Amino acid sequence: MTTDSNPRSLTQRPDWLALQRHYQEIxxxxxxxxxxxxxxxGERLTIETPDIYLDYSKNRITDETLRLxxxxxxxxxLRERIEAMFNGDTINVTEQRAALHTALRAPRGESILLDGxxxxxxxxxxxxxxAFFSEKVRNGQWxxxxxxxxxxxxxxxxxxxxLGPVMAYEALRHYSQxxxxxxxxxxxxxxxxxxxxxxxxxxxxxxxxCSKTFTTLETLTNARxxxxxxxxxxxxxxxxSRHFVAVSTNANEVSKFGIDTDNMxxxxxxxxxxxxxxxxxxxxxxxxxxxxxxxxxxxxxHEMDEHxxxxxxERNMPVIMALLKLWYNNFFAGQSVAVFPYCQYLxxxxxxxxxxxxxxxxxxxxxxxxxxxxxxxxxxxxxxxTNGQHSFFQLLHQGTRLIPCDFIxxxxxxxxxxxxxxxxMANCFAQTEALAFGKxxxxxxxxxxxxxxxxxRTFEGNRPSNTLLLEQLTPKTLGLLVALYEHSVYTQGSxxxxxxxxxxxxELGKMLAxxxxxxxxxxxxxxxxxxxxxxxxxxxxxxxx
Ligand code: F6P
Numbered sequence: 351m352t353t354d355s356n357p358r359s360l361t362q363r364p365d366w367l368a369l370q371r372h373y374q375e376i377x378x379x380x381x382x383x384x385x386x387x388x389x390x391x392g393e394r395l396t397i398e399t400p401d402i403y404l405d406y407s408k409n410r411i412t413d414e415t416l417r418l419x420x421x422x423x424x425x426x427x428l429r430e431r432i433e434a435m436f437n438g439d440t441i442n443v444t445e446q447r448a449a450l451h452t453a454l455r456a457p458r459g460e461s462i463l464l465d466g467x468x469x470x471x472x473x474x475x476x477x478x479x480x481a482f483f484s485e486k487v488r489n490g491q492w493x494x495x496x497x498x499x500x501x502x503x504x505x506x507x508x509x510x511x512x513l514g515p516v517m518a519y520e521a522l523r524h525y526s527q528x529x530x531x532x533x534x535x536x537x538x539x540x541x542x543x544x545x546x547x548x549x550x551x552x553x554x555x556x557x558x559x560c561s562k563t564f565t566t567l568e569t570l571t572n573a574r575x576x577x578x579x580x581x582x583x584x585x586x587x588x589x590x591s592r593h594f595v596a597v598s599t600n601a602n603e604v605s606k607f608g609i610d611t612d613n614m615x616x617x618x619x620x621x622x623x624x625x626x627x628x629x630x631x632x633x634x635x636x637x638x639x640x641x642x643x644x645x646x647x648x649x650x651x652h653e654m655d656e657h658x659x660x661x662x663x664e665r666n667m668p669v670i671m672a673l674l675k676l677w678y679n680n681f682f683a684g685q686s687v688a689v690f691p692y693c694q695y696l697x698x699x700x701x702x703x704x705x706x707x708x709x710x711x712x713x714x715x716x717x718x719x720x721x722x723x724x725x726x727x728x729x730x731x732x733x734x735x736t737n738g739q740h741s742f743f744q745l746l747h748q749g750t751r752l753i754p755c756d757f758i759x760x761x762x763x764x765x766x767x768x769x770x771x772x773x774x775m776a777n778c779f780a781q782t783e784a785l786a787f788g789k790x791x792x793x794x795x796x797x798x799x800x801x802x803x804x805x806x807r808t809f810e811g812n813r814p815s816n817t818l819l820l821e822q823l824t825p826k827t828l829g830l831l832v833a834l835y836e837h838s839v840y841t842q843g844s845x846x847x848x849x850x851x852x853x854x855x856x857e858l859g860k861m862l863a864x865x866x867x868x869x870x871x872x873x874x875x876x877x878x879x880x881x882x883x884x885x886x887x888x889x890x891x892x893x894x895x
Contacts, residue, residue, distance in 0.1 A: 365418065377682070426845045501529065510562070512536040516698055527640065559573045687730050689730065
């Protein structure tokens with residue numbers, strides 16, 4: 351392995367330039383040709399761990415492409431960057447923090463030192479408190495203020511304090527305790543809260559206020575609305591302690607809000623919001639599916655952590671997936687990546703991935719603060735299959751853009767219904783085949799299609815995809831999948847030399863919204879000093895509301 355310690359621009363590195371030359375050589379190579387040349391390709395370009403099978407053969411790569419991409423990863427010091435993350439180094443440089451989410455799923459008894467202190471016992475102490483509390487709610491022992499058991503759990507949070515919990519709840523609904531109703535409120539639009547609570551009884555409702563900072567406008571506004579909603583019916587301030595718990599790193603703000611810190615579940619500044627669904631932020635998940643399933647999910651995360659840390663890059667699933675995405679993003683000028691879980695339970699997975707990938711790697715400067723001269727994160731999007739096939743897949747097959755796709759499927763259905771799972775998976779496999787191989791002009795003509803229609807009926811193919819096949823959607827496989835994408839994101843961020851763990855890009859809008867809210871609500875006409883467009887919008891809104 352050769353690590354190039356010279357911090358010259360990524361695009362000047364010999365390994366990058368070699369990839370550029372290689373791109374020129376193979377950019378027109380068709381997947382039809384690649385498969386014809388190597389009949390073993392479909393089995394060879396795969397990676398199998400005990401729980402996931404990745405088929406990456408339908409990518410526009412040769413063995414040489416992989417060799418060059420791995421050379422680049424080595425030259426960028428990926429191995430050292432991985433170790434730095436697992437060792438708790440300050441890899442989130444702009445916030446001067448570690449990014450130690452891997453400690454959240456470290457087995458009891460393991461030792462991970464941060465500033466000389468083992469963090470694992472604290473992680474497990476919180477998990478144990480969560481488990482104790484969850485069991486009480488699940489078995490009806492945690493009573494509301496009027497003595498009735500809790501039946502409704504409303505998670506209030508946004509971003510990482512919402513998307514992970516709601517995605518995991520939806521994904522693991524099959525394993526959830528069905529007498530409990532779970533709802534998720536994130537938007538500051540009052541509709542979100544009102545619709546989520548309209549049919550709930552405050553006497554049997556528990557609110558989990560999830561916020562790492564406990565200063566987020568949306569979450570605190572909704573938390574206040576929840577408190578008012580609860581107290582309107584229950585009438586007594588003391589009810590708060592039975593109907594509100596907090597998940598946060600900020601005990602001061604939690605108690606200022608009026609939640610007893612005995613009812614607070616903590617986590618740590620070394621865990622970023624979008625990397626926190628496996629921390630106490632996952633309390634709603636644990637209540638829904640129970641502590642054993644939650645721990646099984648953590649085992650899945652940990653299994654992928656170990657794979658990422660110890661497997662040579664040639665067989666390292668997160669690394670290979672990251673390098674393939676980088677190949678399209680930086681050499682084919684691909685602008686987006688689509689993710690299609692062929693699994694209805696994973697309907698919120700693409701939304702979850704959007705924050706994970708784009709908040710992490712949507713950066714325009716390097717760790718040293720220099721402007722990058724290459725593209726960083728592509729746009730992530732997706733929908734469960736087969737729904738997308740009947741809306742936007744037209745563009746994937748015959749549009750003008752190159753959009754690499756990830757297809758995710760499971761061997762076993764959780765809800766077997768006739769032959770529906772076979773039909774689902776048949777569609778999954780068929781889409782990857784159609785994208786890769788298309789249908790040539792002569793094949794279309796051979797079907798007897800009129801000449802004038804032939805161009806419309808032709809599929810050029812050569813559209814890349816990965817297929818991830820797992821045995822069944824379980825808590826463990828969900829953990830594996832999430833960790834797979836987490837580590838893929840970090841791999842890319844390491845090569846792009848950016849900080850994958852900060853999110854300064856969200857600050858400006860938040861700050862402007864604060865001033866604007868004051869201007870919208872001021873009694874007297876405010877003196878506006880925005881641009882003419884923003885001023886006019888504010889005046890108009892004030893006049894017409
Ligand atoms: O505004 C972006 C962000 O800071 C995300 O990174 C985070 O997940 C979300 O807001 C919520 O933050 P908090 O958990 O502190 O309320």
